[in-house]
Amino acid sequence: MIDIIIIGGGIVGASMAYELAKYQLNVTLLEKETELSFGVSKSNSGIIHTGFQDDYNSLKGRLAVRGNFLYREISRLLDFPFIPTGELVVAFPGEKESIEEIKENGDRLGIPGIEIVDGEWLNKNEPMLSKEIEYALLGPTAAVINPWEVIYAMAENAISNGVKIYCDNEVHSIAKINNFWRVKTYQAEYESRYVINAAGLSADKISFMAGIKCPIIIPYKGEEFILDRHADRLTKRIVFPVPKKHTKGILIIPTVDGNTMIGPTSNEVTDKEDITTTKKHKDEVLKAAQKLAPSINEDLLIASFAGLRPTTREGDFYIKEEQNGFINIVGIKSPGLTAAPAIAEYVVNILAENTTLPKKKKYNPKRKSMPRFRLLNTKERNTLIKKDTDFGEVICRCELVTKGEIKEAIRRGARTLDGIKFRTRSQMGRCHGAFCTSKIMAIMSEELEIPFDKITKRGQGSELIKRNEL
Amino acid sequence: MDNKKKKKFTCIICPKSCELKTDGTEVSGAKCKRGKLFALQEFVSPLRVITTTIRYENKNNFKMVPVKTSRAVPLNKTFEIIRQIKKIRLQKIPGIGEKIPLKNLSEKTELIVTGE
Amino acid sequence: MNYKKYDLIVIGGGPAGMAAAAGASSSGVKDILILERMPGLGGILNQCIHLGFGLEYFKKEMTGTEYAARYKKIVYDKDIEVKTSCLVHKITPEKNVSFVSRDGEFTVSAKNIIMATGCRERTREMLTVPGTRPSGIFTAGLAQEMVNIYGLMPGHEVVIVGSGDIGLIMARRMTLEGAKVHFVLEILDHLSGLIRNKVQCLDDFKIPLYLEHELMEITGKNRVEAIRYRDNKTGREKVISCDTVLFSVGLIPEQDLLIDSGITTGNGIFLTGNADYVHDLVDNVTKEAEKLGRSIN
Ligand SMILES: Cc1cc2nc3c(=O)[nH]c(=O)nc-3n(C[C@H](O)[C@H](O)[C@H](O)COP(=O)(O)OP(=O)(O)OC[C@H]3O[C@@H](n4cnc5c(N)ncnc54)[C@H](O)[C@@H]3O)c2cc1C
Ligand SMILES: Cc1cc2nc3c(=O)[nH]c(=O)nc-3n(C[C@H](O)[C@H](O)[C@H](O)COP(=O)(O)OP(=O)(O)OC[C@H]3O[C@@H](n4cnc5c(N)ncnc54)[C@H](O)[C@@H]3O)c2cc1C
Numbered sequence: 082m083i084d085i086i087i088i089g090g091g092i093v094g095a096s097m098a099y100e101l102a103k104y105q106l107n108v109t110l111l112e113k114e115t116e117l118s119f120g121v122s123k124s125n126s127g128i129i130h131t132g133f134q135d136d137y138n139s140l141k142g143r144l145a146v147r148g149n150f151l152y153r154e155i156s157r158l159l160d161f162p163f164i165p166t167g168e169l170v171v172a173f174p175g176e177k178e179s180i181e182e183i184k185e186n187g188d189r190l191g192i193p194g195i196e197i198v199d200g201e202w203l204n205k206n207e208p209m210l211s212k213e214i215e216y217a218l219l220g221p222t223a224a225v226i227n228p229w230e231v232i233y234a235m236a237e238n239a240i241s242n243g244v245k246i247y248c249d250n251e252v253h254s255i256a257k258i259n260n261f262w263r264v265k266t267y268q269a270e271y272e273s274r275y276v277i278n279a280a281g282l283s284a285d286k287i288s289f290m291a292g293i294k295c296p297i298i299i300p301y302k303g304e305e306f307i308l309d310r311h312a313d314r315l316t317k318r319i320v321f322p323v324p325k326k327h328t329k330g331i332l333i334i335p336t337v338d339g340n341t342m343i344g345p346t347s348n349e350v351t352d353k354e355d356i357t358t359t360k361k362h363k364d365e366v367l368k369a370a371q372k373l374a375p376s377i378n379e380d381l382l383i384a385s386f387a388g389l390r391p392t393t394r395e396g397d398f399y400i401k402e403e404q405n406g407f408i409n410i411v412g413i414k415s416p417g418l419t420a421a422p423a424i425a426e427y428v429v430n431i432l433a434e435n436t437t438l439p440k441k442k443k444y445n446p447k448r449k450s451m452p453r454f455r456l457l458n459t460k461e462r463n464t465l466i467k468k469d470t471d472f473g474e475v476i477c478r479c480e481l482v483t484k485g486e487i488k489e490a491i492r493r494g495a496r497t498l499d500g501i502k503f504r505t506r507s508q509m510g511r512c513h514g515a516f517c518t519s520k521i522m523a524i525m526s527e528e529l530e531i532p533f534d535k536i537t538k539r540g541q542g543s544e545l546i547k548r549n550e551l
Numbered sequence: 552m553d554n555k556k557k558k559k560f561t562c563i564i565c566p567k568s569c570e571l572k573t574d575g576t577e578v579s580g581a582k583c584k585r586g587k588l589f590a591l592q593e594f595v596s597p598l599r600v601i602t603t604t605i606r607y608e609n610k611n612n613f614k615m616v617p618v619k620t621s622r623a624v625p626l627n628k629t630f631e632i633i634r635q636i637k638k639i640r641l642q643k644i645p646g647i648g649e650k651i652p653l654k655n656l657s658e659k660t661e662l663i664v665t666g667e
Numbered sequence: 668m669n670y671k672k673y674d675l676i677v678i679g680g681g682p683a684g685m686a687a688a689a690g691a692s693s694s695g696v697k698d699i700l701i702l703e704r705m706p707g708l709g710g711i712l713n714q715c716i717h718l719g720f721g722l723e724y725f726k727k728e729m730t731g732t733e734y735a736a737r738y739k740k741i742v743y744d745k746d747i748e749v750k751t752s753c754l755v756h757k758i759t760p761e762k763n764v765s766f767v768s769r770d771g772e773f774t775v776s777a778k779n780i781i782m783a784t785g786c787r788e789r790t791r792e793m794l795t796v797p798g799t800r801p802s803g804i805f806t807a808g809l810a811q812e813m814v815n816i817y818g819l820m821p822g823h824e825v826v827i828v829g830s831g832d833i834g835l836i837m838a839r840r841m842t843l844e845g846a847k848v849h850f851v852l853e854i855l856d857h858l859s860g861l862i863r864n865k866v867q868c869l870d871d872f873k874i875p876l877y878l879e880h881e882l883m884e885i886t887g888k889n890r891v892e893a894i895r896y897r898d899n900k901t902g903r904e905k906v907i908s909c910d911t912v913l914f915s916v917g918l919i920p921e922q923d924l925l926i927d928s929g930i931t932t933g934n935g936i937f938l939t940g941n942a943d944y945v946h947d948l949v950d951n952v953t954k955e956a957e958k959l960g961r962s963i964n
């Protein structure tokens with residue numbers, strides 16, 4: 082019998098798996114998509130917030146601050162980039178009071194290093210920002226990550242410590258039988274003592290499946306736009322306007338990979354699958370970003386995407402053991418990415434109230450990142466090529482990704498073109514896959530022993546080609 | 552020129568793309584003789600060389616072999632010819648310039664391999 | 668492995684690179700190296716199985732593949748060192764050229780460098796068009812590679828956005844392979860490719876070209892399901908269902924090797940072919956590049 086089933090392989094589910102892997106427990110994670118991180122967690126701003134924008138009284142505020150702290154150690158152990166850019170909340174004339182309030186809130190949360198800086202400081206340190214900005218609140222603890230990279234890192238570590246992860250496994254029924262839960266997916270059936278519901282946008286649905294009431298999830302769409310590398314160094318720090326009621330506003334985000342991102346919008350939508358981007362919101366984002374940094378213009382846009390925040394009317398995170406071993410993690414909107422490791426810790430504490438949780442005697446705390454040819458020096462590159470000549474065949478010329486890396490990504494579980502993209506950065510460069518897609522498909526076909534027409538962008542239904550043989 | 556029968560074509564023989572007019576006997580607009588011939592032919596029945604690929608595959612090797620018809624064929628026979636080409640199975644990878652016979656066609660033509 | 672210093676390194680072995688090297692060789696330049704990232708010479712011509720090449724230069728109408736084969740012979744008949752499957756990823760103002768191959772990463776230096784790296788397709792429209800981002804969206808050149816090199820069929824119900832040559836050529840190619848190509852949308856009031864390609868690729872197969880029409884939205888969750896487009900003359904919008912959208916919205920000279928290292932041309936560094944500016948005709952590419960090659964010393 083399984084001890085714990087985690088439903089959902091986003092950042093929350095992955096954090097749960099990573100955290101629970103430390104204990105003598107039999108843990109299984111079920112994910113409906115073809116790969117982990119294909120839900121909300123792949124489409125966000127990638128910011129590890131300081132936490133000061135969330136109320137000091139709220140659960141999400143406290144967990145965000147704790148999460149921010151935990152990421153430092155985790156990024157070191159799991160070998161993923163965590164770039165401590167810091168953040169600025171900028172005040173235009175008349176807005177100084179708002180940032181003072183945020184600072185006060187931040188002080189109550191115990192966030193280190195926050196201070197208010199003036200126009201002169203900004204001029205010197207962030208010269209691309211609008212000269213109309215008078216003050217800004219500086220939060221040095223903010224950072225950026227690649228969310229999918231964190232999820233894959235956590236999952237790889239968890240797997241190495243015995244956690245089972247099954248993708249393409251959509252849960253459709255959950256029932257309490259005596260003292261265990263029977264969880265059915267379209268592919269298989271599982272029994273376990275605990276169920277942890279980390280199903281993101283579907284968390285309410287999963288809870289109702291088990292016959293348990295919980296807050297209803299309302300999706301709030303956020304559209305984001307990526308600027309070309311030429312615009313990198315636009316700002317060194319993440320830049321926020323003074324927050325509005327439902328959101329932190331439209332930001333400038335220096336990403337891990339050296340691009341700049343602008344967004345997100347925030348609009349309530351009815352469809353949990355509505356990830357369309359619109360002209361209206363593109364214009365809205367551009368206008369808002371230009372207000373912060375006037376040199377931003379439409380010609381710099383090279384890509385766009387949208388994600389849905391799983392929001393509840395109540396607003397705060399809803400994390401609770403409901404009855405006999407069913408734990409709900411519901412309403413994990415922003416700062417969910419930031420809080421995730423702290424959410425996992427929080428849930429383990431809930432579990433520890435009723436059971437003893439002995440730690441594993443043999444535990445592997447580490448995980449090595451994928452080899453990144455582009456980031457190596459000549460000597461390291463040649464060592465790699467000597468070991469495996471596939472590292473000498475460049476497949477994605479824009480990001481200098483080699484065949485060796487594509488094969489390694491597949492070895493680590495990539496099953497789709499998006500999965501390979503997230504793990505290697507291939508298809509993400511200037512040509513957006515025009516040069517490398519066929520070559521990657523050929524490698525996938527060979528390594529996974531599947532015909533070309535079974536290769537998908539992100540799972541069944543998104544096959545790239547219609548027919549194999551001309 | 553007989554205005555009733557007059558038809559207009561854009562010459563595709565060379566990139567100059569002359570605008571041609573013809574009634575089936577006279578041609579205007581052509582900058583060269585090949586264009587004139589093109590217009591006269593186009594007036595009766597357009598002819599085109601078809602280019603496509605043939606699949607070669609065995610256990611460890613695979614290649615799309617590019618081919619063209621050895622002469623221009625009537626445009627309205629294009630799909631008939633393509634269907635015949637699709638039936639061909641190659642036993643080995645042919646060299647550039649090699650000829651591949653085409654059978655059971657109302658038009659007589661063969662294929663010429665255009666790639667190495 | 669130790670490399671000597673070359674008189675000329677040509678980056679890219681497409682028609683421009685081959686011609687530049689051949690030109691230089693025939694005017695007496697000695698140590699010449701061509702570095703090409705693909706397994707063979709020929710560049711984009713290797714996926715151009717259609718006719719329309721060589722009329723000027725070889726006085727014969729040929730396919731792109733035939734043109735490439737013919738010119739390759741010229742190169743191999745000369746004393747030119749050719750290294751394929753070598754991707755150049757860095758050049759410096761001192762004219763050091765670094766490349767990656769299955770033998771390792773190497774840096775070689777030269778008196779002169781000719782960049783003949785071709786061009787890449789524009790994708791900006793494709794990536795910021797409103798709507799969803801399902802599979803079934805390709806640049807025309809990627810679709811061309813899939814069909815002509817890999818023998819794969821990207822889709823059955825196709826809309827082509829942009830009237831560039833690759834899009835026109837692919838309209839015919841997809842039609843011949845059994846796809847239904849609904850139409851070509853062009854936002855401008857004129858064709859952007861060659862007229863002869865419109866005649867042979869669209870008109871011959873009764874594929875409409877809609878000028879002054881704009882793509883407004885792509886829909887479909889996992890795979891393209893439809894597009895919405897607008898007639899900019901009337902403002903009227905329409906929706907058509909399709910499973911594939913091909914973009915042929917322009918080419919950008921591939922000069923990133925220079926841009927990334929902050930190098931400009933001059934001082935023994937040259938650009939030629941499509942890497943310099945986009946050419947419609949390979950014959951002109953060959954002539955210009957040969958001329959440049961001959962001027963090297
Ligand atoms: C535009 C945008 C920007 C954001 N920016 C930030 C930011 O900068 N910083 C930050 O901290 N937070 C940010 N967030 C919030 C953050 O992205 C989310 O809080 C977080 O990703 C939620 O993670 P999750 O694991 O709960 O959800 P998900 O990642 O959606 O994971 C849930 C998983 O459950 C799976 N699932 C659902 N139903 C089933 C089923 N029946 N069976 C099996 N599996 C199922 C789903 O497929 C999914 O993979 C942002 C959100 C958005 C939309
Ligand atoms: C679909 C299509 C249809 C066309 N139709 C016609 C036609 O009908 N008639 C006609 O005359 N012309 C036509 N052309 C135009 C003609 O093919 C081009 O103008 C010509 O190929 C350009 O040559 P090039 O050598 O500059 O570029 P390319 O052919 O693109 O060659 C560039 C070479 O450089 C290599 N390279 C790039 N970067 C690197 C690097 N970092 N390291 C190593 N190698 C590198 C590439 O692999 C490639 O081999 C067509 C082009 C296309 C795409």
Ligand code: SF4
Nearest residue numbers: 562565568569583586
């Ligand atoms: S008429 Fe002659 S010059 Fe004019 S397009 Fe035809 S072939 Fe070229």
